[in-house]
Amino acid sequence: MTGPRYTPLCASLPATVPFVGPETQERQRGAPFLARLGANENIFGPSPRAIEAMAKAAADQWMYGDPESYDLKQALAAHHGIAPENIVVGEGIDGLLGYLVRLLVAPGDPVVTSAGAYPTFNYHVAGFGGQLHTVPYAGDHEDPIALFAKAAEVDAKIVYLANPDNPMGTWHSGADITAAMEHLPERTLLILDEAYVEFAPEGTAAQVDINDPRLIRMRTFSKAYGMAGARVGYALGAEPLITAFNKIRNHFGMNRAAQIGALAALQDAEYLAQTVENVAAARARIDQIAQANGLSTLPSATNFVAIDCGRDGDFARKLLSELVSRGLFVRMPFVAPQDRCIRVSAGRPQDLDQLELLLPQAIKAVQAG
Amino acid sequence: MTGPRYTPLCASLPATVPFVGPETQERQRGAPFLARLGANENIFGPSPRAIEAMAKAAADQWMYGDPESYDLKQALAAHHGIAPENIVVGEGIDGLLGYLVRLLVAPGDPVVTSAGAYPTFNYHVAGFGGQLHTVPYAGDHEDPIALFAKAAEVDAKIVYLANPDNPMGTWHSGADITAAMEHLPERTLLILDEAYVEFAPEGTAAQVDINDPRLIRMRTFSKAYGMAGARVGYALGAEPLITAFNKIRNHFGMNRAAQIGALAALQDAEYLAQTVENVAAARARIDQIAQANGLSTLPSATNFVAIDCGRDGDFARKLLSELVSRGLFVRMPFVAPQDRCIRVSAGRPQDLDQLELLLPQAIKAVQAG
Numbered sequence: 246m247t248g249p250r251y252t253p254l255c256a257s258l259p260a261t262v263p264f265v266g267p268e269t270q271e272r273q274r275g276a277p278f279l280a281r282l283g284a285n286e287n288i289f290g291p292s293p294r295a296i297e298a299m300a301k302a303a304a305d306q307w308m309y310g311d312p313e314s315y316d317l318k319q320a321l322a323a324h325h326g327i328a329p330e331n332i333v334v335g336e337g338i339d340g341l342l343g344y345l346v347r348l349l350v351a352p353g354d355p356v357v358t359s360a361g362a363y364p365t366f367n368y369h370v371a372g373f374g375g376q377l378h379t380v381p382y383a384g385d386h387e388d389p390i391a392l393f394a395k396a397a398e399v400d401a402k403i404v405y406l407a408n409p410d411n412p413m414g415t416w417h418s419g420a421d422i423t424a425a426m427e428h429l430p431e432r433t434l435l436i437l438d439e440a441y442v443e444f445a446p447e448g449t450a451a452q453v454d455i456n457d458p459r460l461i462r463m464r465t466f467s468k469a470y471g472m473a474g475a476r477v478g479y480a481l482g483a484e485p486l487i488t489a490f491n492k493i494r495n496h497f498g499m500n501r502a503a504q505i506g507a508l509a510a511l512q513d514a515e516y517l518a519q520t521v522e523n524v525a526a527a528r529a530r531i532d533q534i535a536q537a538n539g540l541s542t543l544p545s546a547t548n549f550v551a552i553d554c555g556r557d558g559d560f561a562r563k564l565l566s567e568l569v570s571r572g573l574f575v576r577m578p579f580v581a582p583q584d585r586c587i588r589v590s591a592g593r594p595q596d597l598d599q600l601e602l603l604l605p606q607a608i609k610a611v612q613a614g
Numbered sequence: 615m616t617g618p619r620y621t622p623l624c625a626s627l628p629a630t631v632p633f634v635g636p637e638t639q640e641r642q643r644g645a646p647f648l649a650r651l652g653a654n655e656n657i658f659g660p661s662p663r664a665i666e667a668m669a670k671a672a673a674d675q676w677m678y679g680d681p682e683s684y685d686l687k688q689a690l691a692a693h694h695g696i697a698p699e700n701i702v703v704g705e706g707i708d709g710l711l712g713y714l715v716r717l718l719v720a721p722g723d724p725v726v727t728s729a730g731a732y733p734t735f736n737y738h739v740a741g742f743g744g745q746l747h748t749v750p751y752a753g754d755h756e757d758p759i760a761l762f763a764k765a766a767e768v769d770a771k772i773v774y775l776a777n778p779d780n781p782m783g784t785w786h787s788g789a790d791i792t793a794a795m796e797h798l799p800e801r802t803l804l805i806l807d808e809a810y811v812e813f814a815p816e817g818t819a820a821q822v823d824i825n826d827p828r829l830i831r832m833r834t835f836s837k838a839y840g841m842a843g844a845r846v847g848y849a850l851g852a853e854p855l856i857t858a859f860n861k862i863r864n865h866f867g868m869n870r871a872a873q874i875g876a877l878a879a880l881q882d883a884e885y886l887a888q889t890v891e892n893v894a895a896a897r898a899r900i901d902q903i904a905q906a907n908g909l910s911t912l913p914s915a916t917n918f919v920a921i922d923c924g925r926d927g928d929f930a931r932k933l934l935s936e937l938v939s940r941g942l943f944v945r946m947p948f949v950a951p952q953d954r955c956i957r958v959s960a961g962r963p964q965d966l967d968q969l970e971l972l973l974p975q976a977i978k979a980v981q982a983g
Binding site for chain 2: 247248249250251252253254255258259260261262263264266268269272281284286287288289290291295296297299300301302303304305306307308309310311312313315336337339340343347348349350351354365372402431432434458459467471472473474475476483485486488489491492493495496497498499500501502503506
């Protein structure tokens with residue numbers, strides 16, 4: 246028997262995963278992690294109102310979620326001062342990136358991103374056969390002008406830019422982004438991934454015309470709202486592009502309790518502000534711990550901090566390995582020279598106590614090895 | 615400005631939705647439905663253990679779900695007596711169908727289904743440019759031998775068969791399915807959608823070699839387990855095909871509380887048995903109500919009943935419209951001659967009281983109009 250006949254594209258793809266999950270690592274090491282600081286999850290968690298709403302919605306999970314996410318879109322529209330028609334809600338930014346790449350990218354189509362930027366975007370581009378062109382970081386920042394110049398050079402259908410950036414945590418002002426957009430080709434769609442923007446200083450979110458057809462922005466309840474497990478993301482853009490998602494999206498793909506929880510989370514601005522404070526305090530503590538161990542950190546506008554290990558990628562990889570084997574779930578950038586860093590998510594005091602305890606042990610082990 | 619450059623395929627697709635949700639209809643009519651019996655949701659709801667597990671998991675939604683759905687797959691493997699490597703968990707059968715079509719179907723590739731079968735499958739086939747060939751029902755049953763003959767004739771990459779069937783509720787014995795599979799071409803993948811199989815008589819699930827590369831089976835927690843809003847489906851098949859999902863699926867797409875709830879639901883066999891009894895009683899009551907109004911019903915192995923309105927599609931559509939306008943959410947098959955029927959999901963006694971009250975009014979209104 247011959248078996249299924251895959252498309253030539255899918256036959257050519259590797260069976261891969263953008264990130265190995267912490268549960269997989271725990272199964273491999275045979276013990277749970279002492280602190281879960283590797284996936285930029287927000288351990289300060291959802292708003293109590295969101296928790297209550299989701300708990301209450303559990304008994305109603307016999308109903309499909311509203312395929313239009315109507316109530317959530319209405320609230321998001323009011324929150325952003327735009328029309329519901331400019332918003333599409335989806336299964337996290339990951340899901341929305343997949344839909345968007347599918348809408349635009351046919352095999353061989355050029356796409357531009359930064360070398361070392363979000364791997365899941367690259368996964369989707371590869372999955373639809375796109376031709377990925379990369380631009381190096383400028384120092385530890387993504388480089389909008391270079392990205393847009395590359396987009397013009399290769400006639401890219403999409404250019405991806407995260408602001409603030411992951412995995413480095415660095416950021417540009419919204420004004421710098423909009424100024425750089427003067428160099429964005431008319432035929433290229435900019436995906437501005439603002440997953441972490443609620444953590445960033447005032448003015449980081451780009452002030453743009455929602456009807457600009459060259460731009461779509463990605464937002465999420467996974468980070469500042471502390472609901473990564475719920476899978477609720479949304480995109481903001483011009484109505485024709487937003488409507489186009491209806492051609493291909495999984496209309497009944499949203500978890501009903503997650504829709505309800507996101508709505509409740511959005512309405513608790515006070516808790517969001519408290520989380521942003523908690524995260525800022527955690528970033529300061531990570532910096533203190535790094536400095537106490539002779540390392541430095543990069544400024545961050547996110548819920549994680551890149552600790553600069555001060556040497557090359559091999560050193561940082563060894564240090565990462567020592568931390569992980571001691572029970573600290575952390576990750577690091579994939580590409581040099583950013584791979585000199587280790588990325589630590591903001592945690593509660595008890596989580597960062599583990600970092601404080603284990604970092605010197607890990608450094609010692611690497612130096613001894 | 616020119617706007618985003620869609621792929622030729624996506625540019626050609628309509629912005630569509632396989633089903634209009636009941637919430638949309640409620641907004642249009644300006645009032646909530648009195649009974650929600652149109653989407654084959656299971657109003658008897660999740661197991662209390664699943665509800666408790668999901669409610670308890672709400673506070674932990676800050677964590678991403680395990681991308682491997684390891685615990686759930688282990689339990690499913692034990693439940694089905696197969697290996698975890700033969701199972702992929704995804705965002706409902708709808709999500710898994712989308713991935714599967716993407717893996718196999720390139721523009722122009724032939725696919726076979728029954729005229730009037732599940733529209734969301736057709737939506738995915740159209741979304742990847744497949745060429746859909748249809749076979750009529752044989753009476754009110756899907757026709758496996760005719761489906762497989764058509765698959766041979768057009769050299770189909772996929773043939774879709776639901777057993778039990780939606781929207782008619784009819785079914786074949788598993789033995790008849792496996793016998794018919796002797797006519798299934800070696801180069802065609804059979805998607806056997808068993809979404810409703812837990813409601814069906816013993817022997818309806820096909821007993822097949824899990825390693826048969828011509829077959830993949832779809833199962834869900836949306837129907838008998840009463841968790842449509844959670845979005846947890848799974849597919850059973852040969853390991854190479856199951857592994858291929860890892861090339862393209864949204865690895866971090868599963869809602870974490872839903873994973874936990876599905877595991878709890880699977881472990882409550884007693885509640886499942888009770889639901890199946892409740893549903894059987896509801897089917898009998900729907901039949902009684904139909905008969906009291908001079909109508910008949912089709913035998914059903916699902917949680918819904920097709921009421922045969924005894925006349926043509928126009929009559930049934932008018933009757934449906936009268937029921938909906940009176941506050942009863944129901945749907946009907948799309949294709950003649952099955953469109954002489956109205957499809958009513960199993961409900962609690964109080965839901966079916968509404969059917970009992972409104973059906974004669976609706977019939978009278980149609981006859982008067």
